[in-house]
Amino acid sequence: MSELKPGDGEIYPPEAEVGAGAAARAYWRENLTLMGILLAIWFVVSFGAGILFRDWLDQFSIGGAPLGFWFAQQGAIYVFVVLIFVYSALMGRLERKYNMSDDDAA
Amino acid sequence: MDSTLIWTAVFVISTFGLYIGIAIWARAASTDEFYVAGHDVHPVFNGMATAADWMSAASFLSMAGLIAFAGYDGSVFLMGWTGGYVLLALLLAPYLRKFGKFTVPDFVGDRYYSQAARIVAVICALFVSFTYIAGQMRGVGIAFSNFLHVPIEVGVIVGAIIVLFYAVLGGMRGITYTQVAQYCVLIFAFMVPAIFLSLQITGTPIPQLGFIGNAQDGTPLLQGLDTTLVDLGFQPYTDGSKSTLDVFAITLALMVGTAGLPHVIIRFFTVPKASDARRSAGWALIFIAILYTTAPAVAVFARSNFIETVNESTYAADLAPEERPADATPDWFYNWEETGLLGFTDLNGDGRIQYRADPAENEVTTLDRDIFVLANPEIGNLPAWVIGLVVAGGLAAALSTAAGLLMVISSAVSHDLCKKVLLPDMSETQELLVARTAAMVAVLIAIIAGIYPPGFVAAVVAFAFGLAAASFFPAIFLGIFWKRMSKEGAVSGMSIGLLTTGAYIIHFKIGFSPIVTGVVALVLALAGLVLFIGTRTGGRGSMPVLAGSGLLGLVGLLGVTGILPGLAPGRADDWFLGISPEGFGAVGMLLAFAVSISVSLATKAPPQDVQDMVEEIRIPSARTG
Numbered sequence: 240m241s242e243l244k245p246g247d248g249e250i251y252p253p254e255a256e257v258g259a260g261a262a263a264r265a266y267w268r269e270n271l272t273l274m275g276i277l278l279a280i281w282f283v284v285s286f287g288a289g290i291l292f293r294d295w296l297d298q299f300s301i302g303g304a305p306l307g308f309w310f311a312q313q314g315a316i317y318v319f320v321v322l323i324f325v326y327s328a329l330m331g332r333l334e335r336k337y338n339m340s341d342d343d344a345a
Numbered sequence: 346m347d348s349t350l351i352w353t354a355v356f357v358i359s360t361f362g363l364y365i366g367i368a369i370w371a372r373a374a375s376t377d378e379f380y381v382a383g384h385d386v387h388p389v390f391n392g393m394a395t396a397a398d399w400m401s402a403a404s405f406l407s408m409a410g411l412i413a414f415a416g417y418d419g420s421v422f423l424m425g426w427t428g429g430y431v432l433l434a435l436l437l438a439p440y441l442r443k444f445g446k447f448t449v450p451d452f453v454g455d456r457y458y459s460q461a462a463r464i465v466a467v468i469c470a471l472f473v474s475f476t477y478i479a480g481q482m483r484g485v486g487i488a489f490s491n492f493l494h495v496p497i498e499v500g501v502i503v504g505a506i507i508v509l510f511y512a513v514l515g516g517m518r519g520i521t522y523t524q525v526a527q528y529c530v531l532i533f534a535f536m537v538p539a540i541f542l543s544l545q546i547t548g549t550p551i552p553q554l555g556f557i558g559n560a561q562d563g564t565p566l567l568q569g570l571d572t573t574l575v576d577l578g579f580q581p582y583t584d585g586s587k588s589t590l591d592v593f594a595i596t597l598a599l600m601v602g603t604a605g606l607p608h609v610i611i612r613f614f615t616v617p618k619a620s621d622a623r624r625s626a627g628w629a630l631i632f633i634a635i636l637y638t639t640a641p642a643v644a645v646f647a648r649s650n651f652i653e654t655v656n657e658s659t660y661a662a663d664l665a666p667e668e669r670p671a672d673a674t675p676d677w678f679y680n681w682e683e684t685g686l687l688g689f690t691d692l693n694g695d696g697r698i699q700y701r702a703d704p705a706e707n708e709v710t711t712l713d714r715d716i717f718v719l720a721n722p723e724i725g726n727l728p729a730w731v732i733g734l735v736v737a738g739g740l741a742a743a744l745s746t747a748a749g750l751l752m753v754i755s756s757a758v759s760h761d762l763c764k765k766v767l768l769p770d771m772s773e774t775q776e777l778l779v780a781r782t783a784a785m786v787a788v789l790i791a792i793i794a795g796i797y798p799p800g801f802v803a804a805v806v807a808f809a810f811g812l813a814a815a816s817f818f819p820a821i822f823l824g825i826f827w828k829r830m831s832k833e834g835a836v837s838g839m840s841i842g843l844l845t846t847g848a849y850i851i852h853f854k855i856g857f858s859p860i861v862t863g864v865v866a867l868v869l870a871l872a873g874l875v876l877f878i879g880t881r882t883g884g885r886g887s888m889p890v891l892a893g894s895g896l897l898g899l900v901g902l903l904g905v906t907g908i909l910p911g912l913a914p915g916r917a918d919d920w921f922l923g924i925s926p927e928g929f930g931a932v933g934m935l936l937a938f939a940v941s942i943s944v945s946l947a948t949k950a951p952p953q954d955v956q957d958m959v960e961e962i963r964i965p966s967a968r969t970g
Contacts, residue, residue, distance in 0.1 A: 289424055291593070323630055
């Protein structure tokens with residue numbers, strides 16, 4: 240994700256907005272980090288556990304189902320749901336921290 | 346009239362009445378209400394509406410049966426059609442909501458400061474939505490003809506009129522609240538038989554637990570099914586037959602395609618705020634997951650139960666029900682034989698049904714996959730009203746998806762094409778009129794496609810998801826996360842993604858016969874013409890576009906009249922790296938990404954105001970543009 244570098248024609252913001260610009264960049268960086276972590280989990284439970292490492296995981300079982308198979312047909316979906324709510328909650332916190340929340344309550 | 350028929354009629358008529366009632370209550374008066382339900386839908390309601398929008402007749406009726414036959418291979422649909430919501434919630438929905446406009450082409454057009462990009466997006470949206478809607482209308486017709494004993498044509502027309510009524514009257518507002526009702530109908534209709542089936546087969550009322558639980562004889566259900574299937578010559582249920590790469594590619598294409606489908610994306614324009622869009626995607630996935638984690642359980646129950654009760658049973662259709670012996674084929678088998686969804690041929694003449702993998706010995710000669718959802722109430726010995734409920738649920742699933750698609754088609758024509766490109770001086774009243782007319786025309790086309798299903802209906806999944814994955818997803822994603830992405834990058838990426846994926850799917854699913862080549866060329870010619878008219882500035886347009894369009898039109902005419910030589914459909918051996926057409930969207934997407942990025946780097950950076958807009962949509966609290 241290449242940000243625009245100084246000298247690429249970007250007009251420097253006036254003094255008052257420099258602080259806000261830095262906050263926006265910090266906010267965006269934290270958002271991208273969080274996103275990266277959650278998408279890594281997303282990848283591991285579906286493409287990892289359900290597809291690439293399924294055969295290895297199948298030696299374990301959950302109840303009467305082989306674990307890899309279970310991840311592909313059940314487990315991945317449960318994790319997906321959790322991921323979205325975790326992202327939503329953590330982003331809410333992040334936005335309050337940087338005073339960027341769109342929630343009226345904040 | 347038997348009681349099943351009466352109950353079915355009661356449920357179908359009362360739910361249809363409910364949908365119409367909601368439509369009258371929620372009718373739209375402004376374009377804001379018509380396109381995005383006034384941006385005031387509660388995130389939980391939007392979640393339900395999205396779930397209904399998303400789950401089509403295929404999810405409701407066919408998916409469990411599909412998995413029952415495919416076993417592990419069926420996982421691609423389960424992961425693919427749910428995992429996309431993670432991408433949507435994290436990467437697209439909040440930013441698109443923040444952008445604050447009406448449609449997906451709106452975003453593409455504004456972000457890429459180009460009418461050409463907008464028009465290419467409109468063409469992609471129309472293409473994806475029309476493919477998908479044809480399958481839905483067909484589903485409505487089949488549900489009607491099987492249960493209410495009316496011809497498929499009548500079913501298609503009745504269904505279309507209902508959808509038309511609330512889509513035209515209520516726009517997005519009407520559709521949203523009818524979809525909420527439809528979700529309730531369809532999830533109830535799916536869960537009731539599933540719970541009873543789970544109780545009957547595994548002793549637990551929760552299908553998800555039954556899935557990993559034991560059969561009544563104490564052995565793990567899945568293990569028992571694997572053993573039984575191997576004995577009958579099938580491959581084990583928990584094993585797949587597809588290559589790992591193919592499973593990977595299909596799952597990826599379905600996930601990315603889900604995130605890029607315009608009728609799903611526009612649902613997130615209806616909530617009040619960007620943070621609501623994230624939350625709403627979570628709710629949508631919960632509502633979807635209820636069905637999607639139950640379906641694989643139903644698949645196992647149904648396949649196990651089918652083998653246990655039907656295989657080696659004594660066929661006794663000629664005897665009265667009370668005279669049938671203890672080991673007779675169950676009653677529901679004879680009922681479904683009449684519909685043609687099940688068929689028995691006594692090959693070895695022993696009066697018993699042998700269900701085998703080997704076609705030379707298999708006596709269950711017809712076994713429609715939809716049977717495993719449709720026959721569940723009877724298999725579970727549930728009362729007649731449950732069957733009526735399942736039919737109403739299937740119709741709810743088909744109608745809600747059709748309505749969502751209709752909305753995309755109508756807004757693409759009225760808002761993106763007419764208002765933003767061809768007739769910018771239109772008033773709001775005129776725009777609403779065009780939107781409603783476009784919806785009506787789209788329904789007419791859908792009716793025709795439902796009555797005379799074109800060959801591509803069978804390839805709907807491959808088309809809709811592959812095209813969405815290869816055209817919209819890269820353009821929207823890069824538009825948000827890479828400020829440097831230029832209009833040239835977007836237009837070339839979307840076009841290459843659409844054309845390569847489309848060509849691959851047509852070649853391997855349908856084949857470029859003269860008529861197919863002709864129709865494709867004509868469609869592209871029409872698209873080129875719209876592009877020419879739409880990008881004209883000061884009365885002058887791009888001559889190469891006009892010339893190309895004319896040439897395609899000529900090829901189209903030659904094709905349709907049969908003068909052009911045809912090309913036979915491709916064989917599975919020739920698949921690129923062994924990737925099936927369903928999975929090719931993943932390849933198309935990578936290609937689109939590569940093309941978009943390299944073309945963007947080779948062209949001028951976007952103007953400052955566009956880069957500022959990208960900065961702004963990244964911050965939820967910033968002033969909405």
